[in-house]
Amino acid sequence: MRLDKLPFSTPATVVSVRWNDLTPSEAKRLRNLGLDEGVRVEALHGGLIGRDPLAIRIGRMMVAIRRSCAQTISVDTAA
């Protein structure tokens, strides 16, 4: 499932990230904020129009990202 489709308050694990679809600086910042394969994430809040931007929890930290960025992140709710 893509992170932008993940229902709110449903913990999930990052399966893969299409790093190449992000600009190099975006990818670097996302890594610096702790996003990585295997990390626990959860969608917490979304903006008024089309849930954009999204507030997600990465590990223990809340981070705001745009929806377009969340689309590159695949998550799995099973683990």
Added chain:
Amino acid sequence: MTSIPMIAVVGNPNAGKSALFNKLTGAHQKVGNYPGVTVERKSGRLSLPDGRPAELVDLPGAYSLEASSPDEEVTRDVVIGRQQGERQPDAVLLVIDATNLDNHLRFALQVIALGLPTVVALNMVDLAARDGLTIDSGILARELGVPVIETVAVRRRGLDELREALGAAVGRPRQAQSHSMEDVVAAQRRARAIAGRAIVAETAKRRWSGRLDAVALHPVFGLFIFVAIMFIMFQAVFAWAKPPADFIGARFGDVETLVVATLPPGLLRSLLVDGVIKGVGAVIVFLPQILILFFFILLLESTGYMVRAAFLMDRLMASAGLSGHAFIPLLSSVACAVPGIMATRTIEDPKHRLTTILVAPLMTCSARIPVYGLIIAALIPARNIGYGIGLQGLVMFGLYVIGIVGALGAALVLRHTVTRGANQGFMMEMPKYQAPHLRDIVLGLWQRALIFLKRAGTIILVSTVILWALLSFPQAKPGENQLDVSVAGRLASGLEVIMRPVGFNHEISLALIPAMAAREVAVSALATAYSIQDEDEGRTTEALGNQLRGRWSLPTALAFLAWFVFAPQCLSTIAVTRRETNGWKWPAFMVGYLFILAYLAAGATFWLATLLGF
């Protein structure tokens, strides 16, 4: 100086680094700049347990040694000993947020790998306990290979132990640098593994920060709350400031009465009364309003609401080709465009940053408060239009809204023309809410008050006295009007030819010239001009507001307000823009487009108001 050891304080943003720095150094702080970059260098004196002094330097917060902003570059360059104008630290104090171990340990591992003697402050352990986390700092120290001290900076917990550990670290030799942690991904994975081992128990607890966000970041209620906070802020600027402003005004009145009573009429009395007391006094009465505004901004920043507001505003900013990142510099510009423009350094994309710099002067800064306040108090009736909302406060709010709409509109046009480029994303950490620390806010307000009074004592005093001289010489012969024969009057007559079509009179043209230095000088210039004119005509000088009520038409007053929404009349803003954009090209562009906008806006306002019969 050079012989005392230097300790660098580093850590992720929001680790509580600055609070710890403040508690360790007390009031003995020095704020400067690194050469060549506009990053602040904050240093202070710390006494080690054996009595030796050490210099503590608070470095900008960083997520990683792979820097992605000028601030992070300075932090990296200092710790690797490559920063110009700074020696390599003798020891490093690494501050880590105990509630966010996985993330903060990554940067910590990178710094420790450099081999400098390091002490870790495991900060905010009280909040970690409240979140249900039990952390074994002994395991952490073993895994990291450096001493770990549990601290609660805001409650001074662990400070003595920290001093002890720093004293021991300072003498230790440097170890060889290890290159194993240079890759962010490797550092991150190791950080997660260590955090997993150090956190010995975790009980799930509902966090109040999250519950607050369920409302504050709600797509509908969140926006309501945001608008309400902004509205309360601007009503407060007007309502709360009145008693202290009246008090300050009355004291200047007392001094004036005293001077008039003691000195004989003549040039000296005119200089003191018309130049110094009237001119500077007219600006200083706005100190309470400016402090109330800064109080709200400091409060929003220190509680963590500011980044929530950036989140809520991202969509709106995106429609102007910007992002939520631009919100914080723009809201800071409501206090002053200079710190606002400096705050754009956190925006990574160069074109995005340039656009924000170019539109920041459109946000209504506190220097406009004296100008707006004067005109509104003089010409807008103090009526209550219901629900406790005053008409004057509403007009003030309207001027702020025009500034915001103007800034976003200008950004949109710029992003499609001179600063065209791909839209960069929006990505930022939203730290937990924090109770504001009254002491830090009071300290911040005190610094702002000093800056404002210093301006009043320098730029404003000097330009008012020069204007007084230009207005007083040559002296008018009987039958002549002093204002018309003076040097300033003649200059203004030249400018008036251009300004007359937008409804500006002779005195306004006159006030605009010295107000090039700073907007609030327009107020003191008007005060001085009318005061000299009164004396010339043998009338007792009246309060400036009453003067305007008698002499200005409403269309002229409204055009004057519209002019100051846009006009870039502030040398400090132009100077900081030159510094931040490395040249004269962009400040020149900014001044040009803003003056054109100001002229068009004043003209449109004047003619529309005249047509509507105001």
